[in-house]
Amino acid sequence: MNGTLSDVGEFALVDQITTNLVKGPQVSLGPGDDAAVMSVDTALVVSTDVMNENVHFRNDWASPTDVGHRCVAGAVADIEAMGAVPTAVLIALSAPKETETAWLDKFMQGVRDECDLAHVCLVGGDLSSGVSITVAVTALGETRGKPVLKRDSAKPGDAVAYKGRLGWAAAGLAVLSRGFRSPRAVVSAYQRPQVPYGAGVEAGRHGATSLTDISDGLVADLGHIARASAVVIDLDSGCLPIAEPMEAVAHATGRNPLDFLLAGGDDHALVATFPFGQVPQTWTVIGRVQDLKGRDPAILIDGVEWLGAQGWTHF
Numbered sequence: 001m002n003g004t005l006s007d008v009g010e011f012a013l014v015d016q017i018t019t020n021l022v023k024g025p026q027v028s029l030g031p032g033d034d035a036a037v038m039s040v041d042t043a044l045v046v047s048t049d050v051m052n053e054n055v056h057f058r059n060d061w062a063s064p065t066d067v068g069h070r071c072v073a074g075a076v077a078d079i080e081a082m083g084a085v086p087t088a089v090l091i092a093l094s095a096p097k098e099t100e101t102a103w104l105d106k107f108m109q110g111v112r113d114e115c116d117l118a119h120v121c122l123v124g125g126d127l128s129s130g131v132s133i134t135v136a137v138t139a140l141g142e143t144r145g146k147p148v149l150k151r152d153s154a155k156p157g158d159a160v161a162y163k164g165r166l167g168w169a170a171a172g173l174a175v176l177s178r179g180f181r182s183p184r185a186v187v188s189a190y191q192r193p194q195v196p197y198g199a200g201v202e203a204g205r206h207g208a209t210s211l212t213d214i215s216d217g218l219v220a221d222l223g224h225i226a227r228a229s230a231v232v233i234d235l236d237s238g239c240l241p242i243a244e245p246m247e248a249v250a251h252a253t254g255r256n257p258l259d260f261l262l263a264g265g266d267d268h269a270l271v272a273t274f275p276f277g278q279v280p281q282t283w284t285v286i287g288r289v290q291d292l293k294g295r296d297p298a299i300l301i302d303g304v305e306w307l308g309a310q311g312w313t314h315f
Helices: 010-018 066-082 099-119 166-176 185-192 198-204 217-231 246-255 257-263
Strands: 027-029 044-052 085-093 121-129 134-142 158-163 212-213 234-235 270-274 284-290 296-303
Touching: 010 134, 010 158, 027 296, 066 085, 066 099, 066 134, 066 185, 066 212, 085 212, 099 121, 158 198, 166 185, 166 246, 166 257, 185 246, 198 270, 212 217, 217 234, 217 257, 217 270, 217 296, 246 257
Parallel strands: 085 121, 234 296
Antiparallel strands: 044 134, 085 134, 158 270, 158 284, 212 270, 234 284
16 A cells, blocks of 8 residues: 555554464454454463654664564563563554555564564554554563563572673664664664574573563663662673674774673563573573672672663663
């Protein structure tokens, strides 16, 4: 379809969005009625994520297809962070009436492609007019008989390890903020995060004591674990991989490259604590959990409290 969203109309747009959606075995009724119907034989894990135009994305920095990828990836990462199996997403989209239908087509292509990567089904949502583009994604998952992995169970002596990419998207954002498009590798990392799908279940299988996704930054999100578990987490800066493109961006922008790794969250890596000796081979150990010993919960870098960039905050 051509024209604007207003030209085409709500119900024709919904039909366009929902045509030929893949329906997983747990979905008995997908889009087309007042609600979807799914069969759940175990604990249900649910999370909602919102992306606002000019806050979480800019249309001059990311294509509509990129935005589709990013909104699904960010929401499903929260299910992974509970050690659950992601199963489905619902997407509520509001956009100005004058938005071209081509934008919606490309956005939905990104949504469908990321759903395929995450092995989830799009089972419903909502479509509305608005003053700017806002995307709200509700992600669903199942524990399938396994305990959820929370933030409050890290133990002194545990290893801290992550899986995924750290700092790449933050370096890409720094580049875009300066009006540039290279190094291309970090810009692409910002535009389309690579969530380590399946890593949440893998962490649980190896006895992880706590788990979270890095959506606001490594220091910020590990800080949640430290406070919830009443522990100190000491990271080894020598174990944090600073890739050459990040070095180049740091040099060009006068930044400390560690800022990208410690405060960038758009890569949506997972970070967990594991009993010593139980870290999966595919994860990278970057620190240890320590007893408080009279201190407040904190994140240390090489034994010293980190006073640099702390990560993303809305308010």
